[in-house]
Amino acid sequence: MDTLKYxxxxxxxxxxxxxxxxxxxxxxxxxxKNVYISYDATPRFPKTITDDSGLDDGSLVxxxxxxxxxxxxxxxxxxxVGVHYIFTRNxxxxxxxxxxxxxxxxxxxxxxxxxxxxxxxxxxxxxNFKWYNFKKRGFIAPVGSFxxxxxxxxxxxxxxxxxxxxxxxxxxxxxxxxxYTGLGLSVAYGMQTVWxxxxxxxxxxxxxxxxxxxxxxxxxxxxxxxxxxLPKMAAGRSIGARSGFISNEDRGVTLDVTIGLGILLF
Amino acid sequence: xxxxxxKYLCILTVFAFGFCSQQVIWGQDHExxxxxxxxxxxTGDIPRDFTxxxxxxxxxxxxxxxKKNKREVxxxxxxxxxxxxxxxxxxxxxxKVYFDDTITRYANRIIDTLLKDDEELRKEIRVYTxxxxxxxxxxxxxxxxxxNWGLIAKAxxxxxxxxxxxxxxxxxxKEHIIDNFxxxxxxxxxxxxxxxxxxxxxxxxxxxxSKELEFVADTAGLRIFLNxxxxxxxxxxxxxxxxxxxxxxxNEDFDYNIFQVDSTFAVxxxxxxxxQYEEIVPNDNEDSDTHPGISERKSKIEKIVGKMSNEGxxxxxxxxxxxxxxQNMIMYELPKxxxxxxxxxxxxxxxxxxxxxxxxxxxxxxxxIKGIYGIAxxxxxxxYDDLIDIYESEFLQGKNKxxxxxxxxxxxxxxxxLAMTMAYHYQQEYDYNDLGINKIIDNLIQDxxxxxxxxxxxxxxxxxxxxxxxxxxxxxxxxxxxxxxxxYIDLIDRIITDRRVIEDRLDIISDGTYKTxxxxxxxxxxxxxxxxxxxxxxxxxxxxxxxxxxxxxLASATAKENxxxxxxxxxxxLDMKVKxxxxxxxxxxxxxxxxxxxxxxxxxEERLSYGGIDMVSIDYNKAVELSKKYKTSNFxxxxxxxxxxxxPIGMTKIAYGIFFPPIWPKIFGPKRYTYYYSLLFDITExxxxxxxxxxxxxKDNNATLNSNIYYHLWQMNRD
Numbered sequence: 001m002d003t004l005k006y007x008x009x010x011x012x013x014x015x016x017x018x019x020x021x022x023x024x025x026x027x028x029x030x031x032x033k034n035v036y037i038s039y040d041a042t043p044r045f046p047k048t049i050t051d052d053s054g055l056d057d058g059s060l061v062x063x064x065x066x067x068x069x070x071x072x073x074x075x076x077x078x079x080x081v082g083v084h085y086i087f088t089r090n091x092x093x094x095x096x097x098x099x100x101x102x103x104x105x106x107x108x109x110x111x112x113x114x115x116x117x118x119x120x121x122x123x124x125x126x127x128n129f130k131w132y133n134f135k136k137r138g139f140i141a142p143v144g145s146f147x148x149x150x151x152x153x154x155x156x157x158x159x160x161x162x163x164x165x166x167x168x169x170x171x172x173x174x175x176x177x178x179x180y181t182g183l184g185l186s187v188a189y190g191m192q193t194v195w196x197x198x199x200x201x202x203x204x205x206x207x208x209x210x211x212x213x214x215x216x217x218x219x220x221x222x223x224x225x226x227x228x229x230l231p232k233m234a235a236g237r238s239i240g241a242r243s244g245f246i247s248n249e250d251r252g253v254t255l256d257v258t259i260g261l262g263i264l265l266f
Numbered sequence: 267x268x269x270x271x272x273k274y275l276c277i278l279t280v281f282a283f284g285f286c287s288q289q290v291i292w293g294q295d296h297e298x299x300x301x302x303x304x305x306x307x308x309t310g311d312i313p314r315d316f317t318x319x320x321x322x323x324x325x326x327x328x329x330x331x332x333k334k335n336k337r338e339v340x341x342x343x344x345x346x347x348x349x350x351x352x353x354x355x356x357x358x359x360x361x362k363v364y365f366d367d368t369i370t371r372y373a374n375r376i377i378d379t380l381l382k383d384d385e386e387l388r389k390e391i392r393v394y395t396x397x398x399x400x401x402x403x404x405x406x407x408x409x410x411x412x413x414n415w416g417l418i419a420k421a422x423x424x425x426x427x428x429x430x431x432x433x434x435x436x437x438x439x440k441e442h443i444i445d446n447f448x449x450x451x452x453x454x455x456x457x458x459x460x461x462x463x464x465x466x467x468x469x470x471x472x473x474x475x476s477k478e479l480e481f482v483a484d485t486a487g488l489r490i491f492l493n494x495x496x497x498x499x500x501x502x503x504x505x506x507x508x509x510x511x512x513x514x515x516x517n518e519d520f521d522y523n524i525f526q527v528d529s530t531f532a533v534x535x536x537x538x539x540x541x542q543y544e545e546i547v548p549n550d551n552e553d554s555d556t557h558p559g560i561s562e563r564k565s566k567i568e569k570i571v572g573k574m575s576n577e578g579x580x581x582x583x584x585x586x587x588x589x590x591x592x593q594n595m596i597m598y599e600l601p602k603x604x605x606x607x608x609x610x611x612x613x614x615x616x617x618x619x620x621x622x623x624x625x626x627x628x629x630x631x632x633x634x635i636k637g638i639y640g641i642a643x644x645x646x647x648x649x650y651d652d653l654i655d656i657y658e659s660e661f662l663q664g665k666n667k668x669x670x671x672x673x674x675x676x677x678x679x680x681x682x683x684l685a686m687t688m689a690y691h692y693q694q695e696y697d698y699n700d701l702g703i704n705k706i707i708d709n710l711i712q713d714x715x716x717x718x719x720x721x722x723x724x725x726x727x728x729x730x731x732x733x734x735x736x737x738x739x740x741x742x743x744x745x746x747x748x749x750x751x752x753x754y755i756d757l758i759d760r761i762i763t764d765r766r767v768i769e770d771r772l773d774i775i776s777d778g779t780y781k782t783x784x785x786x787x788x789x790x791x792x793x794x795x796x797x798x799x800x801x802x803x804x805x806x807x808x809x810x811x812x813x814x815x816x817x818x819x820l821a822s823a824t825a826k827e828n829x830x831x832x833x834x835x836x837x838x839x840l841d842m843k844v845k846x847x848x849x850x851x852x853x854x855x856x857x858x859x860x861x862x863x864x865x866x867x868x869x870x871e872e873r874l875s876y877g878g879i880d881m882v883s884i885d886y887n888k889a890v891e892l893s894k895k896y897k898t899s900n901f902x903x904x905x906x907x908x909x910x911x912x913x914p915i916g917m918t919k920i921a922y923g924i925f926f927p928p929i930w931p932k933i934f935g936p937k938r939y940t941y942y943y944s945l946l947f948d949i950t951e952x953x954x955x956x957x958x959x960x961x962x963x964x965k966d967n968n969a970t971l972n973s974n975i976y977y978h979l980w981q982m983n984r985d
Contacts, residue, residue, distance in 0.1 A: 028980040031839050031972055089791075089977060138962035140973040145963075191932060194969040 029086040030142055030194050030264055036086075038094070038200065038262035042078040044102065044239075076102050078239075082128055084262070086141045094128035096150065106234040118234035119159040119173050124184065126152025142200055142262075143193050150186035154210065155179065156235045178231055182212030188256065200262030210236060210252035303598050303629035305885075306397075308861040310366025315392060315410060316358050316860075317852045320823035323351040327408070335448075342451040345815060346444065352819035354406055359849040361864020362397045363412065366857075370395045372592045373413055375584045376428050380435070380494050391435060399603045401511035405434040407443040415603075419515055419596040420507050423581035424589050425500025433487035440486060442479045449475050477558045484563055488570060497581045498571045505564035509548035513664055514612065515597060516619050517546055520668040524618050524634060525684060527691035543667035601633040605884050606872060608644075608653060610637040611669040618669075628696050632703065635692060636884055638673075638685040639706050645678035646713045647879045679718055683745055686710045690747050702886035708757060709882050711748060715761045716768055722758055725749050771953070773878050792956055792981040798898040799946070799982065801846040802866035804829045805905030808966075812912045812936060825966075826850050829906065832968075836976040840983045845896060862892060869949065870903050882952060889949040899950040904978070905943055908966040910936040940966040942974040946982060956982060 028034070077100075084094035100122045130146045132139040139145060158180070159173040188206025195201060212232070236252035327347040331340055357363060364370045373393045381388040390409040399416040406412075411434045413427075421427050437443065452458050453468040463471065491501055549560075582589060597620060604613035614637040617630040624630065644650040657670055673681065689707045693700065714720040725748040748754045761768065806826040808818040827850035837844035847863045865888060872883055883889060893899040919933045939961060946956035958978060964970045 028840075028976060030969070031836060031976045032980075138960040138974075139964070140960075140962075140977050143964070143969045143973045193964075193967070194972070197968075197972070 028089075031197065033264040033266055034086045035266055036084050036142065036200050036262040036264045038080075038082045038084060038202075038260050040080040040082070040202075040258045040260035042080070042256045042258040044076040044078065044100075076100070076104070078256075080124075080258075080260075084128065084130075084142075089140050090132045090134035092128075092130045092132075092141050094130070096124075096126045096128050096152070098122075098124035098126065098152070098154075100124075100239055102238045104238075106238050116230065117161045117173075118231060118238060119161075120235050120238035121157045122154055122235070122239045124152040124154040126150045126184075126186070142264075145189065145191045146204075148186070148188040148190060148204060148206065150188070150208075152184045152186065153181065154184050155181050156239075158231050158235055160231065180212065180232060180235060182210065184208055184210045186256065188258070190258070194264065198264050200260075200264060202258075202260040202262065204256075204258050204260075206256050206258075208254045208256055210239075210254065212252075300594065300598055300624060300629070301627055303627065305599060305602060306364065306367050306369070306595065308361070308364060308367075308864060309857050311854050312852055312857055312860060313365050313392065313394075314854075315394075316365070317854060319827065319850070320351050320355045321820055323355070323408075324348055324820060327351065336457065338455055338457060339448060339451055342455075343444070343448065346447050348819050349815070349817075350407065350443075352817075352823060354410065355823070357396075357412070358394070359852075361860070361867055363394045364397065365394050367395075368588075368595060369415065369418065369592050372584065372588050373418070373427070373431070375588075376424060377411075377431055377435075379496075379583050380428055380432055380490055383493060387435070387439070391438065393431065397599065397603065399600055399607075401508065403430055403434055405437045405443070407438070407441065409438050411435070411438075415596045415599060416511075419593055419600065420511060421593075422503065422507060423497070423500060424584060424586070425496040425579075425581045426504040426507060428494065428496045428583075429487065429491050429501040429504050432490040433483050435490055436483045436486035437479070440479075440482065442483065446476060446479060480557050480563070481566065484567060485570070488567060492571075492574070495579050495583060497579045498574055498576045500581065501571055502564055502568050505560050505567070506548075509560050510546065512549060513546045514616060514619075514666055515600070517664040517666075518619060518622075519665055520615060520672075521618055521622065522672070524621060525688065527688050541668050541671045543665055544663045546663045598629065601630070601637075602884065605633060605636055605640065606868065608640065608875065609657070610640040610653075611657070611673055612666060613637040613640075615666040615669045628692075631688075631692055631696070632700075635685060635688045635703065635706065638681060638688060639710070640881070641673050641676075642678065642681035642685045642710065643713070643876075643879050643881050645676070645681050646717050649877075649879065650678075679714075682710050682713055682718075686745060686748075700887065701890055702882060705882045705886055707754075709880065711754060711757060712761050712768065715758060716765065716772070721762075722749060722755065725754075725758075772880060792958070793984050794946075794955055794982045795985040796898075796900050796946075796955075796982045797841070798843040799845075799900040799902050800866075800896045800898060801830065801833055801844060801848075801902045801904065802870070803847055803849055803863045803903075804833060805903075805907075807905075807907045809907065809909040811909060823850070825906070829971075832971055833904070833975055833979075836972060837979055839976065840979055842979060842983050844979075862895075865889075865892065866901060866903075870945070870947070873947065873952070880952070883949075886952070889952075893950050899948045900955065900982075901947055901949050902956075902982075903945040903947075904975075906966060906971065907941045909939045909941075910965075911939075913937040938963065938965045940964055940970050940974075942971075942978070944978040944982075 078098060079100070080096050080098040082094045082096035084092045086092045102120055106118045106120070127150065129149045130141070131148075132141045132144050132146045134140060137144065156179060158178045160178065161173045186206055186208040188204040190202055190204025190206075192200060192202035239252075239254065324347055328344055331343045331347075333340070335343070370393065373395055377388065377391055377393050381391065391411060392409060393411045393413060395418070396412050396414045398414040399419075400414055401417045401420055403411065403413045403417055411431065413430070413434075417430065418427060421430075450472055453463075453472050456463065456468075488501055492498075597616070601613040601617040601620075604610070604616060614634050617633040617637070621627060621630045621634075641650060641653075644653055654670075654674060662670065676684070686707055689703050689710075692703055693707070697703070711725075714725070725745045748758070804826070806822055806829050808821045808825060809816045810818055827848070830846035830848040830851065834844055834846055847859055847866070849860070849863055852860055865885070869883055869885070869889060873881075893901075913936055915934060923930055923933050941959065941961050943959040944956055945954065947954055956978070958981070960974050960977075962970055962974065
């Protein structure tokens, strides 16, 4: 983990250094307003639609989910708030906080004939770099299409219930919370404009790589999943990670379609 | 754009024109003093035709569309009103159309005389005159008659002008413009009798129809003319005038002595003696698609008026003196118009003819100096051959050829020296403080140092026999005055010191320094520290390439009216003092503002036409006056062009759309572009300060406009 933190630090320093030279030619932002705050909502669509069920036929464990209540079409939102500063005519830098608490819970029927259900709460702290293509397309920050890179650190809290023998049994999260920390990297392409000289609506499409979270552990298909790996897998899948983006089996990648609204301050 | 303007002007041009006789009118008695002639300006109350918005005119006109016509024709008429109102307004607001000056008032008095018995019709007709040397007049569907100054200059008497106006009135009365348009639409779309016609047959029919309308207007106009007491010969002799329309207003020998300002100058007569010229021959206008031959028209009118009595008729009913005054004014304006057209030899020739009877006239002398200066600069920058090609492709008959051939043979150095000598002489003899003339001398000294590699001692040498500078030997000269004055010696020192900077500015450095400078500028932007500027008539054009007629005239006109407000709002956020001069916001009382806009548009058009040549502008003194009035020499020309084009929807796009609904507008909408440009000049230094543009692949919404306008203004503002 120390190594990861070190890499993350170097990563941030590199980004800032790369853009220091541009700061001399700082753009005025939108009519001189350089700072804006933003709220982004990233929907996680119902698992019944998007879940890839993940596990192979030969697995000894199975995955399903349970919902607080009856609806299996619950839409969950990942909430992100941020504050951004337009450094140049083609770049802004922001600090962001993301909160995500899925309203559905990963449930595994494991080889010990018990249902294990996980409740996940994820938070992210990230830096947000947006590049507006000024030279070729003429976009002037914060108006126009942009490419966004967002390195972040995420914290996942997990509560577990592994007392049930039937999926229909009531879920009671009684066990001690567990937690994971890791690094993530988001890349997105989006479009942003300004309404009424103040509001900054935006939309973007991108992916987030969560290298420490599993979407599917190879051991799971062998029935050899360990207690420590299962929560990671549950965490990854809970927050929308899908397998197959990087390889067929392990690391977590989420697909994000985000709609946002910002307010230009000054 | 040009295609559409040309197309419409073809629709509008319903009376064309011929060429002038060789009779010299100038020099007649007149009241006006021309010794220190001032060019005609836009003055008085601005008529409603100029101040009512294009959209309002369109709304008024579409009520005229007859519902009984086929849907295609109705649609075409709607398009006609949209297009014609935009282009007529474009012309009215070009600054070349005059409404309350001596010339236009005189033309209106002729109309008063013609229509003295028809008050209703008189109210509908508005006559404006156009600052153009071409022999032309035309009318619009709502009763505006445009009459070019070139046509008035060529007429022999008032009766001829009256007949031209009567002809144009009849076009309006008989609704020929819209009628011709309706018929053209039917032909183009194969409606009615044209259903089975081939393209060739349709084109022939179109040409014949236009010519038929001209004959109708000739005879109908004659009826109006005959109701007045104008001399009947005016109607027939006009056609002789038209057939000489391309020639200058006189055909006389050129007096080379006008260059003889001091004892050092001499033209070698053997060269002049070898110049051959062609006699001026009449043009019958037989090649025109829209107008019948001039002789045919003349004979038809002669048949009618030949049997009529001319008793009690007169060539002049308004005023013979006024006619002479108006013609004189136009003739004094013509050399300046030729300078703006870069027809420098003709400007010199016309000025020299007028100078024969007005030898001390400063205005004419300055025009001659500016003409020679224009030639010298184009020669110094190796661009005069391009001008010669243009001259030779146009009309070159008559004795004016002496001037063209003389300067064709002159070397760049000789021409520069001649211009400098004459400018210096003017300065000493007439006006030491004429800023424009002084600047011309400074500018030519710079050329000699930078381009011809002159050093101080070279100015003091008689170089007429030297082969060093590629002399033609046509003239001798001595530039010794340069070394006699401390000011010029200091100037040469400064030029030598700043040689690299000047070369950089003129883009004549070949080692890439200039390119590096431009790249740095593009990366970091400008830093000019300007807190006050004037925006000159911002431009706005909307194009939708998905439509059959891509130019959205009405939306463009509306956007143009509003763009000034957006610019001023953005400037206020930067605490900049910005005055926006916009023809979209003219009122009855804003003639002075209109004159300024007109001048500025002419100024920038002239400036851009020079390309990389650092010419002193023709009306430099007026530019200085304007900068004093607005307390800044920084003038900004900016504009926006937006376009939308279709963006086909394929399976890939549909797939994207299914997964990412928020990007539907991007995926399923058209491709959009917004192009914003800024051109900032210091009009007293005559130097471009900013030339920048931004092409954005976005719609021209407020966010896009504000971003671009603010960003450009900010670069100008920051230190």
